[in-house]
Amino acid sequence: MSDDLFAGREGPAPASGYPQPPPRMGFFTDTSVCIGCKACEVACKEWNLIPDDGFSLLGMSYDNTGMLGADTWRHVAFIEQDRPLGRQNNAVALMPVGPSATEHNHALVGTGLGDRHGARLGSDTGATRVEPDPSRLPPAPVTPDGRTELRWLMASDVCKHCTHAACLDVCPTGSLFRTEFGTVVVQEDICNGCGYCVPACPYGVIDQRKDDGRVWKCTLCYDRLTGGQEPACAKACPTDSIQYGPLDELRERAARRVDQLHDAGMPEAHLYGADPDDGVGGAGAFFLLLDEPEVYGFPPDPVVTTRDLPAMWRHTAIAAVGVAATVLLAFAGGRR
Structure with missing residues (x-):
């Protein structure tokens, strides 16, 4: 077993041989403000020179990538749900909480949620009520059976950069290594294509390219981090759905965001991967979800394999x- 398995709450970098590492860096993905634009996918491919992964819609709505893989290091899931959202004439928008100037961007997260849950909307909760324009409201009913309720869940998935990373334990060549930022990176020039890390990943993130058998995944733009830049996907995200920074600060910000959504009448909002006591010691990339993890394709109780x-x-x-x-x-x- 690698020393990484015994990493403490201070982060995995010291246990991996870095005596005075910088703060552990990571991602917080707030799915409540994701608009599904796929800017993160495009930026990831452009910066990392990742080959295209096909142009088929896969029969999965607007999702043309389907899942993470060797040629898809960021994947935006589109989840269409047929569920009640309340009256169509009461649109509620919530202001995202982010570190940059894009905080003013609004993302529509539901219609009628405020009234349905008795939300207290106002500046004290970080939410804003938007008075709808009657001329822009959709006609009702929109289906033959009179159903007008529909919602989209969108989420940009990525490698979790686990605290206890099983892929590191099984790699026989040292191709996979822990960086000083606490992230996990593959050195493709050392990878021998054994594939041991593929089943070791509890999230199914790591994948082999068909042409040469080597594995590829998100590096959290290690080359950009060493130059003091944020990862390409976070840089390109127009709504601050993907936020990058010191992991401790991101966890505090995410907890405040969950409280805001609860106050705004969305009790289903919760964090996934932020708990240091979970089965992988907490993830370096964690998420705010609006439904159960399985809905997004995440394992409900991941463990280091x-x-x-x-x-x-x-x-x-x-x-x-x-x-x-x-x-x-x-x-x-x-x-x-």
């Missing part, structure tokens, strides 16, 4: 000693 390796090696050693003792006893008995 190599957590049982020490016990397995101990059991293997004990079994080997037992077999050897049995052979010796049998050999000695045969000689007698």
Whole structure:
């Protein structure tokens, strides 16, 4: 097992051999303000020179990438839900909480949510009521059965840069390594294509390219970080859905954002991957979700897949000693 498995709350970099690392950096993705523009996907591909991954819609609404892979390091999921959202004549928009000047951008997160949940909207909650323009409201009903309720959940997925990264434990060449920022990076020139890290990832992030077998994934733009720049996807995000910074600060900001959404009548808002006591020790890229993790394709209770390796090696050693003792006893008995 790597020393990374025993990383404490101060972050995984010291346990990986960095005596005085910079603050641990990461992503906070606020899905409540994601508009599905895919600017993050495009910026990721352009900066990292990632090949295209096809141009088919895959039969999955507007999702032309489907999932993370060797040629998709950022994936924007489009989840269309048929569920009640309240009256169509009461639109509510929430102001995102972000560090940059794009805080003024509004993202429509639902219609009628305020009235349905008895939300208290106002400056004290960080939310703003937007009076709808009657001329721009959709006609009702919009379907033959009179249904007018529909919502989209959009989320930009990425490698989680786990605190306890199983991919590091199984890599035999050192291609995967922990950076001083606490992120996990693949060195493609060292990767031998063994593929051990692919099933080791609890999120199904790592993938092999078909032409050469090597693995590829998000590096959190390590080359940009070393130059003091933010990752390309966060730089391109127009709504601050993807926020980059010191992980501790992002967790505090995310907790405040959840409180704001709860006050605004969205009790389903919660954080995923922000808990340092979860099965992977907390993620370096975590999310604010508006539904259960499974809806977004996330495992509900991820665990580091190599957590049982020490016990397995101990059991293997004990079994080997037992077999050897049995052979010796049998050999000695045969000689007698």
